[in-house]
Amino acid sequence: MKAMSVIPGKPDSAAAEEVPDPPESDGSILVEGLLVGICGTDIEITRGYGQPPEGQQRLVIGHESLGRVLQAPEDAVVNAGDLVVGVVRRPDPVPCAACAANEWDFCENGRYTERGIKGRNGYGARRWRVDPRFAIPVPASLGDLGVLTEPASVVAKAWEQTERIAARAPVGGRVALVVGAGPIGLLAALLGVQRGYEVHVLDQVTVGPKPQLVAGLGATYHHGAAADLDLRPDVVMECTGIGQLVIELAGKMAPAGVMCLAGLSSGQHSVPVNLDAVNSELVLENAVIFGTVNAAKRNYAQAVQALAKADPGWLGGLITRRVPLDTWPDALTRQPNDVKVTVDLTD
Ligand code: BGC
Numbered sequence: 001m002k003a004m005s006v007i008p009g010k011p012d013s014a015a016a017e018e019v020p021d022p023p024e025s026d027g028s029i030l031v032e033g034l035l036v037g038i039c040g041t042d043i044e045i046t047r048g049y050g051q052p053p054e055g056q057q058r059l060v061i062g063h064e065s066l067g068r069v070l071q072a073p074e075d076a077v078v079n080a081g082d083l084v085v086g087v088v089r090r091p092d093p094v095p096c097a098a099c100a101a102n103e104w105d106f107c108e109n110g111r112y113t114e115r116g117i118k119g120r121n122g123y124g125a126r127r128w129r130v131d132p133r134f135a136i137p138v139p140a141s142l143g144d145l146g147v148l149t150e151p152a153s154v155v156a157k158a159w160e161q162t163e164r165i166a167a168r169a170p171v172g173g174r175v176a177l178v179v180g181a182g183p184i185g186l187l188a189a190l191l192g193v194q195r196g197y198e199v200h201v202l203d204q205v206t207v208g209p210k211p212q213l214v215a216g217l218g219a220t221y222h223h224g225a226a227a228d229l230d231l232r233p234d235v236v237m238e239c240t241g242i243g244q245l246v247i248e249l250a251g252k253m254a255p256a257g258v259m260c261l262a263g264l265s266s267g268q269h270s271v272p273v274n275l276d277a278v279n280s281e282l283v284l285e286n287a288v289i290f291g292t293v294n295a296a297k298r299n300y301a302q303a304v305q306a307l308a309k310a311d312p313g314w315l316g317g318l319i320t321r322r323v324p325l326d327t328w329p330d331a332l333t334r335q336p337n338d339v340k341v342t343v344d345l346t347d
Pocket of ligand 1: 039041063088089114117150151154293294295
């Protein structure tokens, strides 16, 4: 069968390659792959992030999955014909305290694996298998939009952790600033609106689908420099991974503000920073800046709920390009109006 495979660190190696059928050791649920979403991590894998399964050179990528169940054991949470998404991370073999508690997203020793990213083949194949413990049922009503479940799970964790941290202070501000209007930023804005926040989104572009998608949520779109923003947000969701923005926004938060870093930085950009000024801004305002990665199983369930509540027309607007499996490497080249690009595994 065909699969989306790549040698990590070799961008030219990305190809639709013939691979053996998925091994039973991947799990007892057999799935027909429908769609895979592409994100910045996939592009980073072609540049050297991630690793293939032990002893292999190539990695089947694809961690934002959507498939239809072909066969499932009787006691599984899904039946033949159901839509399903696979969890990305697998607990480390030790396991550490976090993995032992099924909170692999907090793995302490880094020995976790991730499907399509680190040490395990992913879901970018015509057929894949998954263990029932790592299968997330998706309602038929979501259809293709179910491919947004994994990125939405990352955002659901980001909001869950942000609100846990915010709850330490008896203040009730509800202004949220999302930085970056890519798929993660737009989903963060959606979940913020669903939680009742006054949501603002900052990005650079003035044309293309992003300003309209933000307006479609009833949120406010801003463009330009973070330093020029006339806003004191209680929550900042940083979704670009641009380190400099963290420093620029640290002093703009409302008292007891929480800044969640959900974007992973891949650059090496450095700027001189007055860290003592940043220190006093954070101390005197009881502010918190924290990072978040991946998602626990409950966050996938929260993601499915959030997507099911959202306007399907709006969610559909996030998927701006669909590429057939045979030419999937085209999905790795960003085009100006891209928001979420998907690969059609049935085409
Ligand atoms: C994925 C996460 C993963 C992270 C780090 C992200 O793109 O959505 O599931 O943990 O990359 O590998």
